[in-house]
Each structure stands twice: as C-alpha cells, then as structure tokens.
Amino acid sequence: MATNSLINFDSLSPKFRDLYAKAKDFVENDCLPAEAIFEAQMGQGENRWKVIPPVLEELKVKARSLGLWNLFLGTSYKEGAGLTNVEYGLIAELTGRSIKLAPEAMNCSAPDTGNMEVFAKYGTEAQKERWLKPLLDGKIRSAFAMTEPAVASSDATNIELNIRREGGQYVLNGKKWWISGAGDPRCAVYLVMGKSDPSNENKHRQQSLVIVPSDTPGITVVRPMMVMGYDDAPEGHCEIIFKDVRVPVENIVLGEGRGFEVIQGRLGPGRIHHCMRTVGIAERALELMLARVTDPSRRTFGKNLAQHGTIVQDIARSRIEIDRARFLVLNAAQKIDKGDAKSALKEISMAKVDVPNMALQVIDRAIQAHGAGGLSQDFPLARLYAGVRTLRFADGPDEVHLAQLGRNELRRAEEIRARLNQIKDKSDALKAKL
Structure with a gap:
C-alpha cells in the first residue's frame, strides 16, 4: 500500500x-x-x-x-x-x-x-x-430517491414525482429508479425528492424532500437495476413506484420548497467521500497489477511481464494519476474545512470529474495486465470497474460538473482580456520609444 x-x-x-x-x-x-x-x-x-x-x-x-x-x-x-x-x-x-x-x-x-x-x-x-x-446505531439502512426514468435527471429540476398536500398528509405519486440500497431488507426509510409546488416561478423552490418509511402502503419495489451485469445484492439499485403514498406533514425535511437546499448540503461532502474511496479502489487495482506483472510464472515472448516497456509505462502513468487525483480530493476537503461545501464547489467538481475517470483508467490497465482473467470472477477488477463507472453519473454526471467549471472559468475572461490589453498597450508604448 x-x-x-x-x-x-x-x-x-x-x-x-x-x-x-x-x-x-x-x-x-x-x-x-x-x-x-x-x-x-x-x-x-x-x-x-x-x-x-x-x-x-x-x-x-x-x-x-x-x-x-x-x-x-x-x-x-x-x-x-x-x-x-x-x-x-x-x-x-x-x-x-x-x-x-x-x-x-x-x-x-x-x-x-x-x-x-x-x-x-x-x-x-x-x-x-x-x-x-x-x-x-447501524440498526437500519436507508435510501435516497431522486433519479427518475422519464426525465433527464442530470437536471434535477426536471423531476416529476408529485407531492400533494391533503390536510395533515402529503400524498406522493411517481416513479424513481437507481435508488441505491432500496433492495436491502434492512432499508427502513427513503428520503424522497419530488415537486410540491410546480408552478413556483423559482424552479429551485418547486421541490421538497419528504421522509417516507419503506413499509408505507403504496410503495412497490419493481426490480433491481443491473450495473454491467451486476445486481449488487442485497443493496441493489432499484426501480420504485410510489402510488398514493401518504405520510404525515411532519415528515417534510426543513420545509416545503427547500428540497434543493437540502440536497446541496447533502451532496457536497458526499462527493468527496466517494472520491476518496475511489482513490483507495485505484490503489488496490495498481497493487493487483504490480503483483501480477512480477509473478515469475507470467511470461510472454521470453520476458517477465514487468520487463515489457508498455507495462512499465502503464504503472508509471497510474502512479502519477492516482497521486494527482488524491491531491485534488484533499485540496477540496481542505477547502470545505476552511469554509463550507458551497465555498469549495469548484474544487469538489474538479475532483468529482477527475477521480472516477482516473480510477477507470487504472483499473483498465490492471485488467489488461491480468489478461482474460481480469474480466473474470477470479479477480475483483471487473466488479470494481463496473462500480466505479457508475460514479460518473452519481451525484451529478461529468457533463454537469464540467459545464459548471467551464462557466466559472469563462467569468474570468473579461478581466483577463482587460489585463492582456493593458500589457499590449504598455508593450506598444515601449516599442514606440525605441
């Protein structure tokens, strides 16, 4: 290690x-x-x-x-x-x-x-x-229900599950999928994101987050979704139907129309947790690769695998990429510690995009070094690859984070152009004196 x-x-x-x-x-x-x-x-x-x-x-x-x-x-x-x-x-x-x-x-x-x-x-x-x-206490488990099959959930304002108030209850109707943990027999509660005020002019105030006990009548867990052939039992990533699901108004989190506020507070640190665990996954994949290519029995064309230049380069690239990704994550974590998750949005997005992509590269090289065995159940690499691939969607897909990063960088363009023009003007003035 x-x-x-x-x-x-x-x-x-x-x-x-x-x-x-x-x-x-x-x-x-x-x-x-x-x-x-x-x-x-x-x-x-x-x-x-x-x-x-x-x-x-x-x-x-x-x-x-x-x-x-x-x-x-x-x-x-x-x-x-x-x-x-x-x-x-x-x-x-x-x-x-x-x-x-x-x-x-x-x-x-x-x-x-x-x-x-x-x-x-x-x-x-x-x-x-x-x-x-x-x-x-670890006595129960939970699930977070936001993603929906009928809309592009990468823009969470699109979610359609309806939350309607009737007297002292909220009534939920809609469908969710990729709800991690919903298949677990210990899953006792869902946090469900839906629209409680779809006509609100502020699209980020249309949503609310509601606590729904998993045994509430009207909930149907339809199926586990497969991740590249893995069902991830017993937790699963499930499709769920909510039909006239009723919960007391006391089950609202923070208040009506504040769902976005809550999930942003939830996702910031969580993205960093995912990223650090993924750095650990990449480290393990690299170790498996190092063990495989130095195994004396693994020889091709008269050489041990570790004696081939392409293998050596792959190991070197993996080492660089893992350490780079770790720096990005720790930098984001430090920024959160000094301020809060909101003040570290740029750093969080950078880590969230880079780390899963890095780990996929490292795992892929390790699979290649293992030959066909790397694709099999005899090694953990194929399962690790499938799991990490999901992280390019979880907590916001790459494209959303890249768009946010790009827009933030573009905000600097006017100041940069002004500064470059000042430099040019000074350069022209100096040339004129020659």
Whole structure:
C-alpha cells in the first residue's frame, strides 16, 4: 500500500492518527481477507436479497469496538467523531480498498452517510430520534430517491414525482429508479425528492424532500437495476413506484420548497467521500497489477511481464494519476474545512470529474495486465470497474460538473482580456520609444 506523501500526518490530530492506524489494520487484516467469505455466505437466487452474510455483522462488531464507527460526520456535528474532512477523507481512502465490506462495517457507507447528514443537519428532534439514532446505531439502512426514468435527471429540476398536500398528509405519486440500497431488507426509510409546488416561478423552490418509511402502503419495489451485469445484492439499485403514498406533514425535511437546499448540503461532502474511496479502489487495482506483472510464472515472448516497456509505462502513468487525483480530493476537503461545501464547489467538481475517470483508467490497465482473467470472477477488477463507472453519473454526471467549471472559468475572461490589453498597450508604448 502506497505511503501518502501529500499530507504531514504529524500535523493532524492525535485522535485521527490513532483511528487511521486502527482503520488501516482493520481493512488490511480483517476486511480484505473476509471478502471471499462474504461472497460464500451470500444466498443464491432470491435469497441473495434476504441474507446478510454473518461475517459482515462480525466486522461491524469489531469496528465499533475499535472506535471505527460513524467517522464521516465532521467537527460541526455532535453525533460525529470530530474529524475534519481531510482526516476522514484519508480514512475513507483506506475503506475504498475493501469497498464491499469496509465502509458498511464502519457504518460509513453510502447512501446512509448522506442521509444521516441530512437528518443531523436539517432534521427535527423527532426526526432525529426516529431515524438518525437507529441509522447511527447501524440498526437500519436507508435510501435516497431522486433519479427518475422519464426525465433527464442530470437536471434535477426536471423531476416529476408529485407531492400533494391533503390536510395533515402529503400524498406522493411517481416513479424513481437507481435508488441505491432500496433492495436491502434492512432499508427502513427513503428520503424522497419530488415537486410540491410546480408552478413556483423559482424552479429551485418547486421541490421538497419528504421522509417516507419503506413499509408505507403504496410503495412497490419493481426490480433491481443491473450495473454491467451486476445486481449488487442485497443493496441493489432499484426501480420504485410510489402510488398514493401518504405520510404525515411532519415528515417534510426543513420545509416545503427547500428540497434543493437540502440536497446541496447533502451532496457536497458526499462527493468527496466517494472520491476518496475511489482513490483507495485505484490503489488496490495498481497493487493487483504490480503483483501480477512480477509473478515469475507470467511470461510472454521470453520476458517477465514487468520487463515489457508498455507495462512499465502503464504503472508509471497510474502512479502519477492516482497521486494527482488524491491531491485534488484533499485540496477540496481542505477547502470545505476552511469554509463550507458551497465555498469549495469548484474544487469538489474538479475532483468529482477527475477521480472516477482516473480510477477507470487504472483499473483498465490492471485488467489488461491480468489478461482474460481480469474480466473474470477470479479477480475483483471487473466488479470494481463496473462500480466505479457508475460514479460518473452519481451525484451529478461529468457533463454537469464540467459545464459548471467551464462557466466559472469563462467569468474570468473579461478581466483577463482587460489585463492582456493593458500589457499590449504598455508593450506598444515601449516599442514606440525605441
């Protein structure tokens, strides 16, 4: 595992250094060896959506005993571990090395982390008592329902699920899909984004976020969506129909018309968490590649694989790209720590675009170095590739972040042109004196 040379660990808190050392040992010596056991304990067929492998629960018990629990909630939350975004980001990278087990074992897995942050930041005391407390305890899981099949959800103002108030209730009608975690038998609550005021002139005040218990009448989980052939049981990424689903008005989050405000507060830190875990995925892929190409039995044309120049170059490029991406993420995390997520929009978008693309390149090189085996179930690379590919859509597709970045850069153009004209004028004046 590569040493992180971008951060002076001695400058970070003693509490973080202790947790980091424990997390590193836990991931390497507990989570990674347990991956094969987890797969073996998964049920078959429909049982795969009902069975939670016992080894995962054992890992949770150990993680909690080590204090490796709910580390994602930052210094501004009384419920959290008191880590900065930079500190948690470094631990999140470790958990990305065992992406199937480590995040959930430490109660730091999406979508629960983002949902818990919504409850912690915006929830009423009653909402926190009913939903945040059991989520923090790891007793239940949750889902976040925003994406819809009938509209281009990359522009979230397009969402159509209808939220209508009738007396003391909200009535929900509509369809969602790619709702991660909705297939999990432990999923007890959805946070559902919909339109409560479609005629509002401010398109960002038309939406509300509503808390919907998963056992509410009128909810139908239609199917799990396949991700390049993987169904990701038992969590899944499900299509859901809401038909005349009724919840009390007390289930609104923050207030009517404030859905966009809430999700922006949810997505900023969450994007960084995804990115750091993905840096960890890329590190693991590179390690698998290094082990494969230096295996004495892997020889082509009379040479060990590591003796081929193309392999050496691929390793070098991967090392550069991983370290570059890590810098972008830590830079964004530091900007959030110094201000807030809103003040770090540029840095968050840069990391969100770069990191998944970087990881896909690194994983692809590792697959190539493994030959056909890299595509098989004998190695984790194909599954890792499929999972990371989804991140180019999750929390906003590349195109949205690139458009935002490009517009922000273009705002500098007028000032730049004025400055260049001043330089030209001064240059012309100097030439005239010659």
